[in-house]
Amino acid sequence: MTQRLGGWRVRFETPGGAVSFWNRYGSSVGGRIGQQVTVRYNPCDTTDAVIASGTHSSVSHVMLFLLIGAVFTAAGAAVTWFTHQ
Structure with a gap:
């Protein structure tokens, strides 16, 4: 992985060869350059790929917003309650 403003450049291997893409979900990965990550991709279009969620998944973001809302x-x-007492 290499980083740029607004995302990470990710390279991975498929049976058809190497694929490279900019992860569109920015820096939510929290990784280091050269770190191995799990990539989810469409087998019919390998350029349609994202870094698989880990501890920074969208579920944890939803939970955070629910907690703040609560x-x-x-x-x-x-x-x-106290103003109407």
């Missing part, structure tokens, strides 16, 4: 909801409920 905190703001609880804060709003507490303010409403």
Whole structure:
């Protein structure tokens, strides 16, 4: 892998040969140059590829936003409760 602003250049091998692409999901990988990663790709179009999610998956982002939303909801409920007492 090599890094550029806005993403990572990834190179991987398929039975048909080497493929190289810019990972469109930016720096969410958190990897190092030269690090091996798991790549998911479309066998019919090997240029349609992404780095497989790890600990920085979209599920963890959803959970983070749900937690932040719950905190703001609880804060709003507490303010409403105490102002109407």
